[in-house]
Amino acid sequence: MARSHNIPGSRKTFAQFIWVVALFCAIASGASAMPVVDSVRIGDYPEKTRFVIEFDKPIKFNVFTLGSPYRVVVELPEVAWRIKPDAVPRGKRITGYRFGLFRPGQSRVVIDFKSPIKVTNSFTLPANSKRGHRLVLDITEISPAMFSVLQKRRPVTRSSRPNESPVVRAPPPPIKKPKKRRKALRPLIVLDPGHGGVDPGARGKRGTLEKSLVLNQAKELRRQLLATGRYRVVMTRSRDIFVRLRERIAIAHRAGGDLFISLHADSIGNRHIRGGSVYTLSERASDKEAEALARRENKSDIIAGVDLNDQSKTVAKILIDLRQRLTKNDSVAFAKTLVSQLSKKTRMLRRKHRFAGFAVLKGPEIPSVLIELGYLSNLQDERLLRRTSHRRKIAGAIVRAIDSYFSRQQALRQP
Ligand SMILES: [Zn+2]
Structure with missing residues (x-):
């Protein structure tokens, strides 16, 4: 009896073994099956x-x-x-x-x-x-x-x-309900590494792609933010994939973000210009360069081959509604803190805080800023932005700015 029980038992083990091998093969061939x-x-x-x-x-x-x-x-x-x-x-x-x-x-x-x-x-x-x-x-x-x-x-x-339409409807699941937010929750920071996938963004003299650089910077920033234990973090993308501009805002909104930070690096004709800068949303740009920059950054969907027939007007002209005006003060306050922290750690443009019609900053209820980390068209900036030590320094400065922004917010709320 005992023997007859043993045989099916060992068969079962063998069958399990075969199944595991088959599963492993399937996974391995699945990975290599990508053309x-x-x-x-x-x-x-x-x-x-x-x-x-x-x-x-x-x-x-x-x-x-x-x-x-x-x-x-x-x-x-x-x-x-x-x-x-x-x-x-x-x-x-x-x-x-x-x-x-x-x-x-x-x-x-x-x-x-x-x-x-x-x-x-x-x-x-x-x-x-x-x-x-x-x-x-x-x-x-x-x-x-x-x-x-x-x-x-x-x-x-x-x-x-x-x-396009299916992409927009296949978003990552919401982290929590955006409506009734519990006050006790730690602030949620939405990190938005610009570009990605079919949209490479700016390109450096040595071939650095903006999309990879800003993703690395966002990952380092996420690591440091989580390490404080004071924040939750959501990223609009965490791999090399295209995400539409309005989808980035939607992700932030669904997650119930408290602060939205878009990360970019610019490239322009003048290779001598270098330094970082911080941008907030405005219908009228602070200057010609900021306006041109916003135009470049707003092209992301066009670059990825999205048909903009239905919304070309919204991309062409940024209109700001009342809710956005209300969050504007918070965005500006955060931008100022950012500028002061970043200036301590890295070279900034002469006009450090500027504004223009960036489509990605249009999330109506979330204070939003866009950071241009530097110029990929400048060799020194490009070299610096590729360095791990620099990335850590920049992330550290942003974390300090976030800290002081939220402690100020808390102080304002206290009776
Ligand atoms: Zn960009």
Whole structure:
């Protein structure tokens, strides 16, 4: 009897073992199953431009065009990139392209064009002895009139998956109900590393990408904030993924944030200019440079190939409502504290606190600031911003500013 019990028992153990091995294999193959982009090639011909993306595996894709500015957007499954970011615009008709994660499970390539275009041909080719699996796009120039006719038809002719609305509705779960907030909870700081995924942001002389730099800075800041035991932290993104501007505000709102800090690093034509600066929201910009900066930062959705037809006006012109006016004083108070703490630890611009119409600062009930950590177009700033020790110093200064902001808030609330 005992023996007959033993056999099924050992079979069960064996079966469990097989199951674990199978699960492990499934996980391992799942990880390696992600297609890899090996190269991108552009061919200019008199009548067309050919854009070829090479993969190590066959892939499925979807392609569509967008206007103002003219773009071709290629939707792919989540892929790994073995290519370098395109630093120089290239091609007779192509002015640049970028790639990256657009949302979980979906990567994108966004290609910019000088003039209206049409994708006349798109197909895949299997691997051969010389080349891997290829996705080939043939793109031709068309008239603006023809372009707008084709764009109007697009929602019908395009693939069944629209390019944006599902993302907005697939947010991370709320941390707590935004309505009735318990006073005893520690303040919630929302950290917003700018750009990400298909939107790389500014690019340094040595190839530093703003999206990676600000993510590292945000992670260090989160670490230091949590270490104090005084704050809770939510990040609008914690990996290399694109997040729409309005989704960043929505994340902060759903989480019930008490303070919103957007992190960026700028790049401009003058390579001598360096230093950090702090920005708050305003309908009218404090100066021309701040206005131009806000315009650059507000382009994130366009860069990622989002169709802005429905909201181009809100992005173009920032209107501020009453609730935003009420939080403005808190934003300005925090910005001032930030400037004084940051100035102790790092070089700042002459005009340290400025304001302009940043779309990401439009969260109506949450005091919000945007920090430009420095200029990637300046070699010294770029070198500094890449350093771990500098990152720690900056995070420390921001934590001190947050501390003094909340202790002031508390003092104001006391009878
Ligand atoms: Zn930026």
